Amino acid sequence: MLRRTLRAATVVIAGGLLLLVASIPSVQAQSGPPGQTQEEQKPDGKEDGKEKSVDQAKAEEEQAKARAMAEYEEAAVKLPRSAGAAECVWTGRRIASLLWRDDIDTANRYIGLYDRFGCSSEHLKIAFRCVVQQGPIDPKAADRLASRVHGCWISPTEPTQSSQATSGATEKNGTIPN
Numbered sequence: 001m002l003r004r005t006l007r008a009a010t011v012v013i014a015g016g017l018l019l020l021v022a023s024i025p026s027v028q029a030q031s032g033p034p035g036q037t038q039e040e041q042k043p044d045g046k047e048d049g050k051e052k053s054v055d056q057a058k059a060e061e062e063q064a065k066a067r068a069m070a071e072y073e074e075a076a077v078k079l080p081r082s083a084g085a086a087e088c089v090w091t092g093r094r095i096a097s098l099l100w101r102d103d104i105d106t107a108n109r110y111i112g113l114y115d116r117f118g119c120s121s122e123h124l125k126i127a128f129r130c131v132v133q134q135g136p137i138d139p140k141a142a143d144r145l146a147s148r149v150h151g152c153w154i155s156p157t158e159p160t161q162s163s164q165a166t167s168g169a170t171e172k173n174g175t176i177p178n
Helices: 002-031 046-078 086-100 104-116 121-133 142-154 161-173
Strands: none
Touching (some): 046 086, 086 104
């Protein structure tokens, strides 16, 4: 019994030493040569490139937030309270986009949320009618759909810029572009 206990203890100690010895080279590789500080250890400028891309991503994210806030403020100014409220704008535009993409079930779930917020169902109908009347959109161009839905949400009776471009292409070619 004593032999088994000594063997088990020896195995545990040997395993611990093995792990300790194996981890020393990786710790030395991370810290670099002795006497060199963290600031002096810049590997080929790769860190600077990552930081720039992170900074660019943050700047783009800030621009997107500012653009979204401007769209909500524009809606609040131009539309009556029930259609111009931020929650109504967000859910209404989402519903119109889902209906355009034939996702009726999900749109129906959002309509329940839209109604709970007390938003104007009439404005939703008019805005979706505006989107439909402007003709087909390239299914791969999600940003075109989003801009058309936003334009129709803000002013559903006026044609948006994308519809004017589509009608111009229709007059030239005689066909409606996809």
